[in-house]
Amino acid sequence: RAEEAIRTSxxxxxxxxxxxxxxxxxTDPRGVYTYVSPKVxxxxxxxxxxxxxxxxxxxxxxxxxxxxAATFQSAAARSEPFSFVENSRLHKDGRVVxxxxxxxxxxxxxxxxxxxxxxxxxxxxxxxxxRDLENSLKKVEKTMEAAIQAxxxxxxxxxxxxxxxxxxxxxxxxxxxxxxxxxQWQIDGIRVxxxxxxxxxxxxxxxxxxxxxxxxxxxxxxxxxHPKVGFxxxxxxxxxxxxxxxxxxHHERLxxxxxxxxxxxxxxxxxxxxxxxxxxxxxxxxxxxxxPALGLDKALDEVARGEGTLYxxxxxxxxxxxxxxxxxxxxx
Numbered sequence: 001r002a003e004e005a006i007r008t009s010x011x012x013x014x015x016x017x018x019x020x021x022x023x024x025x026x027t028d029p030r031g032v033y034t035y036v037s038p039k040v041x042x043x044x045x046x047x048x049x050x051x052x053x054x055x056x057x058x059x060x061x062x063x064x065x066x067x068x069a070a071t072f073q074s075a076a077a078r079s080e081p082f083s084f085v086e087n088s089r090l091h092k093d094g095r096v097v098x099x100x101x102x103x104x105x106x107x108x109x110x111x112x113x114x115x116x117x118x119x120x121x122x123x124x125x126x127x128x129x130x131r132d133l134e135n136s137l138k139k140v141e142k143t144m145e146a147a148i149q150a151x152x153x154x155x156x157x158x159x160x161x162x163x164x165x166x167x168x169x170x171x172x173x174x175x176x177x178x179x180x181x182x183x184q185w186q187i188d189g190i191r192v193x194x195x196x197x198x199x200x201x202x203x204x205x206x207x208x209x210x211x212x213x214x215x216x217x218x219x220x221x222x223x224x225x226h227p228k229v230g231f232x233x234x235x236x237x238x239x240x241x242x243x244x245x246x247x248x249x250h251h252e253r254l255x256x257x258x259x260x261x262x263x264x265x266x267x268x269x270x271x272x273x274x275x276x277x278x279x280x281x282x283x284x285x286x287x288x289x290x291x292p293a294l295g296l297d298k299a300l301d302e303v304a305r306g307e308g309t310l311y312x313x314x315x316x317x318x319x320x321x322x323x324x325x326x327x328x329x330x331x332x
């Protein structure tokens with residue numbers, strides 16, 4: 001009865017091993033195959049007898065063989081398992097098969113390492129899908145980038161005196177953010193918001209945007225509405241970042257004297273606080289229809305006077321360092 005139970009158990013486990021979708025294998029401590037399941041025919045194109053007695057590394061490209069050998073030998077030296085190691089194998093027909101391999105050690109009664117048992121999963125199709133998705137994502141990102149640039153250029157054609165303003169503000173804002181140690185993901189959001197921060201001026205008549213004299217109260221109120229118009233335009237666009245909120249807040253000030261909502265301090269997003277400083281510095285250092293360019297020095301003096309009251313002190317200090325010490329120059 002005991003012998004029959006053992007035979008039944010062996011048959012049960014053999015059926016499971018041979019039916020599984022993964023390739024089950026066993027090696028000695030050197031990585032030489034002592035057992036492989038019939039699944040190897042489907043995965044690698046070889047018969048079981050062609051694999052037994054051969055090394056794992058015999059079926060890998062040269063560079064991959066060296067890399068995987070280091071992983072296997074390191075695990076074997078410590079008698080430790082390894083899990084989900086991606087590696088490339090050479091199919092019998094010459095094509096490359098991407099595998100995900102896991103193995104656990106097994107031991108003799110005296111504790112000596114006898115070898116490894118594990119599974120290999122063919123993930124070639126999965127890797128292809130991942131590459132295709134990555135390529136599709138890159139195409140979507142390029143399309144979004146082109147759309148943002150097109151919108152930015154459209155705004156500039158309406159106001160020839162501020163051509164390049166959004167791009168230059170973006171350059172400075174991103175440089176300041178980097179100087180502050182902000183992460184790349186957040187900097188990418190600042191770049192998008194910078195390129196779109198004046199999109200709300202689409203609702204302002206061109207003759208007001210390019211008026212050489214002083215604006216009337218009504219005209220200035222129309223200018224002051226552009227952050228809210230920008231928010232309304234961008235609010236339903238699903239960006240990765242809070243672009244609409246950054247845009248609507250870029251004229252807010254720390255003491256609540258800004259517009260359109262008069263919010264204060266930390267209630268203003270950091271990205272908007274950075275854009276606020278970059279916007280003022282670029283605007284003052286560039287030509288406008290109502291005055292000549294004042295230069296970077298006067299622009300820096302202006303934000304320095306508002307440090308802590310109008311503008312975030314950390315942002316102002318970073319901006320000064322970028323321009324004075326990092327030799328920042330506007331491009332375009």
